[in-house]
Amino acid sequence: MTGQRFDFSKLIAERVPPGAAGRAAARARYDFGTGFPDPDSFPWQGLHEALGRALKDKGRDLVRYPDPQGHPELREFIADKLKRERGMTVHQDQVLVTGGSGPAIALFVQLLANPGDVLLTEEYTYVGTLGIMRNLKARIVGVATDQEGMRPDALEQVIRDLARFEVKPKMVYTIPSFQNPLGTDMGMQRRKDILAVAQKYSIPIYEDDAYEDLRFEGARSPAIGSYDDSGMVLYSGTFSKILGPAMRVGFLTAPEELLPRINAMHWGRPTSEFATLASLYYLRDHLDDHVDEINGILRTRRDAMIGAIGEYMGSVATVSHPDGGLYLWLGLPEGSSTVAASEKARARGVAYLPGPSFSPSGGGGNYLRLCFGYERPNAIREGIATLAEVFAQQGMLNTKR
Amino acid sequence: MTGQRFDFSKLIAERVPPGAAGRAAARARYDFGTGFPDPDSFPWQGLHEALGRALKDKGRDLVRYPDPQGHPELREFIADKLKRERGMTVHQDQVLVTGGSGPAIALFVQLLANPGDVLLTEEYTYVGTLGIMRNLKARIVGVATDQEGMRPDALEQVIRDLARFEVKPKMVYTIPSFQNPLGTDMGMQRRKDILAVAQKYSIPIYEDDAYEDLRFEGARSPAIGSYDDSGMVLYSGTFSKILGPAMRVGFLTAPEELLPRINAMHWGRPTSEFATLASLYYLRDHLDDHVDEINGILRTRRDAMIGAIGEYMGSVATVSHPDGGLYLWLGLPEGSSTVAASEKARARGVAYLPGPSFSPSGGGGNYLRLCFGYERPNAIREGIATLAEVFAQQGMLNTKR
Numbered sequence: 116m117t118g119q120r121f122d123f124s125k126l127i128a129e130r131v132p133p134g135a136a137g138r139a140a141a142r143a144r145y146d147f148g149t150g151f152p153d154p155d156s157f158p159w160q161g162l163h164e165a166l167g168r169a170l171k172d173k174g175r176d177l178v179r180y181p182d183p184q185g186h187p188e189l190r191e192f193i194a195d196k197l198k199r200e201r202g203m204t205v206h207q208d209q210v211l212v213t214g215g216s217g218p219a220i221a222l223f224v225q226l227l228a229n230p231g232d233v234l235l236t237e238e239y240t241y242v243g244t245l246g247i248m249r250n251l252k253a254r255i256v257g258v259a260t261d262q263e264g265m266r267p268d269a270l271e272q273v274i275r276d277l278a279r280f281e282v283k284p285k286m287v288y289t290i291p292s293f294q295n296p297l298g299t300d301m302g303m304q305r306r307k308d309i310l311a312v313a314q315k316y317s318i319p320i321y322e323d324d325a326y327e328d329l330r331f332e333g334a335r336s337p338a339i340g341s342y343d344d345s346g347m348v349l350y351s352g353t354f355s356k357i358l359g360p361a362m363r364v365g366f367l368t369a370p371e372e373l374l375p376r377i378n379a380m381h382w383g384r385p386t387s388e389f390a391t392l393a394s395l396y397y398l399r400d401h402l403d404d405h406v407d408e409i410n411g412i413l414r415t416r417r418d419a420m421i422g423a424i425g426e427y428m429g430s431v432a433t434v435s436h437p438d439g440g441l442y443l444w445l446g447l448p449e450g451s452s453t454v455a456a457s458e459k460a461r462a463r464g465v466a467y468l469p470g471p472s473f474s475p476s477g478g479g480g481n482y483l484r485l486c487f488g489y490e491r492p493n494a495i496r497e498g499i500a501t502l503a504e505v506f507a508q509q510g511m512l513n514t515k516r
Numbered sequence: 517m518t519g520q521r522f523d524f525s526k527l528i529a530e531r532v533p534p535g536a537a538g539r540a541a542a543r544a545r546y547d548f549g550t551g552f553p554d555p556d557s558f559p560w561q562g563l564h565e566a567l568g569r570a571l572k573d574k575g576r577d578l579v580r581y582p583d584p585q586g587h588p589e590l591r592e593f594i595a596d597k598l599k600r601e602r603g604m605t606v607h608q609d610q611v612l613v614t615g616g617s618g619p620a621i622a623l624f625v626q627l628l629a630n631p632g633d634v635l636l637t638e639e640y641t642y643v644g645t646l647g648i649m650r651n652l653k654a655r656i657v658g659v660a661t662d663q664e665g666m667r668p669d670a671l672e673q674v675i676r677d678l679a680r681f682e683v684k685p686k687m688v689y690t691i692p693s694f695q696n697p698l699g700t701d702m703g704m705q706r707r708k709d710i711l712a713v714a715q716k717y718s719i720p721i722y723e724d725d726a727y728e729d730l731r732f733e734g735a736r737s738p739a740i741g742s743y744d745d746s747g748m749v750l751y752s753g754t755f756s757k758i759l760g761p762a763m764r765v766g767f768l769t770a771p772e773e774l775l776p777r778i779n780a781m782h783w784g785r786p787t788s789e790f791a792t793l794a795s796l797y798y799l800r801d802h803l804d805d806h807v808d809e810i811n812g813i814l815r816t817r818r819d820a821m822i823g824a825i826g827e828y829m830g831s832v833a834t835v836s837h838p839d840g841g842l843y844l845w846l847g848l849p850e851g852s853s854t855v856a857a858s859e860k861a862r863a864r865g866v867a868y869l870p871g872p873s874f875s876p877s878g879g880g881g882n883y884l885r886l887c888f889g890y891e892r893p894n895a896i897r898e899g900i901a902t903l904a905e906v907f908a909q910q911g912m913l914n915t916k917r
Contacts, residue, residue: 121748123774126686126720128630130531134776142580152579159575162790167564174560177762178553178890179543183536214615217784225783229529243784250780285527319522347522361578361789373524375535379651382626383618383644387788388762389563489579 132250144464145498150295150356150441151489153416156409157359158397165396166389173392181388183378185212185366189395193352193366196402201327202337203350205368211377214363214386216325219351221247222367222377223286223321228253232285233277237265239444239473239482241295241323244288255475256284264299265289267308274316286321286349287313291339293326293440296473296484300438306339314345321349325365326440328357331410331417333438346370354394356441357406363387364394413441419492420485420499427503431512441488451481451511460505465498533651545865546899551696551757551842552890554813558760559798559806566797567790574793582789584779586613586767590796594753594767597803602728603738604751606769612778615764615787617726620752622648623768623778624687624722629654633686634678638666640845640874640883642696642724645689656876657685665700666690668709675717687722687750688714692740694727694841697874697885701839707740715746722750726766727841729758732811732818734839747771755795757842758807764788765795814842820893821886821900828904832913842889852882852912861906866899 170177184190190207197203213219220243228234230252236244238257248255256277259269270287277284289309291301301309313320322339340348353365363386369377398405420443424434433446447453453469460467467486470479490498506512571578585591591608598604614620621644629635631653637645639658649656657678660670671688678685690710692702702710714721723740741749754766764787770778799806821844825835834847848854854870861868868887871880891899907913 119746121718121720121746121771123720123771126628127777128626128628128633130630131627131777132780134780149581151581154576154579157575157579159571159578163564163568163571166567170560170564174558175555177560177760178555178558179760179762180550180552181762181764213784214786214788215784218786219784221783225529226532227527227529229531232529247783317522319524319527345520345522359578359580361580361582363582363786363788363790370522370524376528376532379533379536382622382648383614383616383620385615385619385764385786387615387764387791389764389794390788390790393790 143461143466145494145501146466146489147485147487147498148466148468150486152356152359152441153409153412153488156412158401158405161401161405162358162393162397165400166393169392169396177388181384181386183381183384184208184210184374185386186388186391186395189391192395192399197338197368200335201324202341203368206371209368209371209374211367211374211381212386212391213351213365213367213381215355215360216323216351216353216365217243218381218385219365219367220244220323222380223349223351224248224251224253225380226373226377227285227319233282234286234288235270235273235284236288236475237290237294237297239296239470239479240288240475241290242468242472244323245473245475257475260294260297260299262299263305264291264294264297264301265309267305267312270309270312274312274318284318287318288321288323289339290323290325292324292336293329293437295326295440296442296468297444298435298437298440298442300333301336303336306336307342310339310342310348313347319347319349324350324352325356327352328406329410329413329441330439331414340368354398357409358394358397362390362394364391410439413488416487416490416492416495417443419495420487423496423499427500428506428512441486443485443487445483445485447481447506447511448513449481451509453481453483456505456509456511457483459509460502463501463505465502465505467502536647544862544867546895546902547867547890548886548888548899549867549869551887553757553760553842554810554889557810557813559802562802562806563759563794563798566801567794570793570797578789582785582787584782584785585609585611585775586787587789587792587796590792593796593800598739598769601736602725603742604769607772610769610772610775612768612775612782613787613792614766614768614782616756616761617724617752617754617766618644619782619786620766620768621645621724623781624750624752625649625652625654626781627774627778628686628720634683635687635689636671636674636685637689637876638691638695638698640697640871640880641689641876642691643869643873645724646874646876658876661695661698661700663700664706665692665695665698665702666710668706668713671710671713675713675719685719688719689722689724690740691724691726693725694730694838696727696841697843697869698845699836699838699841699843701734702737704737707737708743711740711743711749714748720748720750725751725753726757728753729807730811730814730842731840732815741769755799758810759795759798763791763795765792811840814889817888817891817893817896818844820896821888824897824900828901829907829913842887844886844888846884846886848882848907848912849914850882852910854882854884857906857910857912858884860910861903864902864906866903866906868903
């Protein structure tokens with residue numbers, strides 16, 4: 116008994132990032148902040164029933180350590196789904212089942228990025244990916260986008276600009292379908308063009324395909340990975356958007372020679388087979404019906420939110436019109452500060468994420484992301500009306516500034 | 517389309533370990549190899565029923581991202597259990613729910629160990645921990661044990677010996693209760709003595725308490741952490757041993773100031789709330805009854821295996837007699853090679869892990885670990901009889917060598 120408090124501060128390893136919050140933010144009255152799907156169509160009864168069947172078949176197996184890469188039947192289901200829906204030819208041994216797509220992102224970034232390495236992303240991209248890249252001390256450079264997402268000419272320009280400083284990026288990270296936060300969707304040619312640039316400069320692509328299931332309009336384009344015969348595309352997907360993020364069931368695929376190294380970093384193999392078996396048995400029977408159901412709901416909510424923005428914010432605000440996904444990208448007049456306004460909005464019960472959260476360089480101060488997935492249409496209208504009041508009070512809805 | 521195979525080999529980050537197998541080994545006819553509990557008492561119906569109740573209460577919450585440290589009610593349940601059973605005073609905000617104890621081990625080792633740092637363990641210890649430490653390029657030094665596990669005098673001697681080379685260990689990793697693989701169990705005084713040495717030299721302890729629930733004989737000693745008022749003990753536990761490893765529900769506790777950094781390395785937060793809620797609702801109602809049931813089964817199996825070893829291997833073999841846990845530690849005459857014999861045994865349908873797997877230095881060539889948890893008593897007798905034949909053919913059961 117020393118009575119003295121032990122001091123860990125000098126013992127922390129160099130690899131350890133400075134720290135992350137351990138608390139979830141309190142739920143806002145109008146929650147447009149995080150990418151949650153609709154709680155009313157969450158299929159908990161279907162999942163419970165599916166789990167019951169899975170446990171009757173395989174309950175005894177759960178006392179054993181699960182297959183390190185995930186249950187073979189789920190990996191086969193995923194490989195079939197990728198073949199059918201994404202045009203990709205992937206063997207089940209190239210699939211690793213992960214606890215959502217967050218761990219997949221962390222594994223791919225850890226696989227390639229030494230501290231100081233440069234990684235390319237869209238000019239606005241997923242907050243979680245930026246956090247992982249920053250925590251691993253990578254440098255992130257954004258690439259300009261248009262209505263189809265990352266621009267191939269801009270990608271090539273960035274690569275050439277960096278080459279003048281003898282810097283070669285380690286990875287092109289892209290979300291081609293219903294990009295988070297922009298909502299852009301790459302057509303076939305765009306996907307081929309991005310791949311061609313990456314191949315020309317021998318920089319691997321990481322294709323984050325978290326949102327493709329949530330397509331409620333427009334034709335599906337095959338994955339970038341479907342055009343790659345060289346084995347340079349890393350890929351991940353998730354069931355979080357259709358079965359809920361708390362399930363923690365996602366997956367990655369990679370060239371088979373990389374799996375041993377990825378497995379070695381998949382410390383302790385945290386993916387629950389209880390959750391993966393429930394997901395497998397549920398999705399085998401209900402994938403298409405369930406996806407149709409939630410996409411109908413999401414489409415209605417997208418339209419409700421776009422309509423309310425038009426009604427309450429007028430022509431001053433610009434807003435995306437995505438064919439799928441969960442998000443709208445809202446632009447306000449130059450000089451607006453969506454960061455400053457977010458606290459005021461939160462005080463009025465409305466949560467959103469300001470643009471700079473998504474920017475490698477902290478830009479986009481007059482933009483914000485709104486998730487239309489979680490709230491019902493009435494609440495969406497109320498929340499947007501409140502938000503418009505906050506923005507008006509901040510002088511952000513004036514045409515002249 | 518290049519036709520050329522992309523070469524990742526020069527792009528792999530320095531932190532990435534060489535690689536781990538992605539396949540589970542085929543199940544042996546007599547599986548004494550891995551630490552599996554009994555499949556017949558795995559409470560899959562109880563868990564399914566508990567999950568149904570949990571989903572009725574909280575199903576809508578599963579569309580939201582779970583609390584980063586794990587569901588608050590489960591963290592409270594864990595804090596209560598640690599208070600009641602382990603004498604530890606831990607706030608729920610010091611608890612992180614993990615996907616089994618493997619991720620907890622990986623987090624603690626990553627937190628403290630730079631490449632080249634020295635970590636101390638018992639002279640034989642958990643294979644998974646050794647793998648993680650080696651993959652993170654730590655150097656591991658084993659500390660001599662007796663029938664109560666790690667010896668305080670040996671611990672102090674190792675610390676002093678290393679100090680002569682200006683090396684200070686970063687961590688004392690110990691499994692005080694039903695040590696894996698030795699089966700040793702520290703009494704109260706031993707726990708205090710180990711803590712006193714660690715405090716004297718200001719080296720944090722990591723107490724891996726994976727097996728304490730599986731106590732079927734002997735009095736429970738409080739955790740080492742219960743005697744520590746300085747905040748130098750890191751601690752982890754797991755429900756894998758009572759609810760099955762495939763559930764992937766375990767936890768760690770640490771001084772509160774360390775949680776932000778640990779959370780930051782808990783990439784993507786892979787722990788399934790589907791599995792944790794089922795575990796919580798099941799354990800709230802059934803913890804004591806279920807533990808009593810499986811401990812009755814394990815005790816019978818321990819006795820069946822010790823009896824069969826005595827009958828078929830005679831007095832040449834030495835064997836541990838643990839008061840709990842899942843493992844026996846079997847010693848054969850000097851010069852025996854349990855590594856060489858393991859392939860022969862596997863060919864006859866018997867799986868075990870040879871001693872060198874557990875040794876930081878690769879020693880213990882005449883020892884092996886047997887798990888008595890998975891097979892029924894009849895199969896245990898048959899498997900041990902077969903194993904004795906293999907050992908006899910290898911000349912390992914001769915008294916004179």
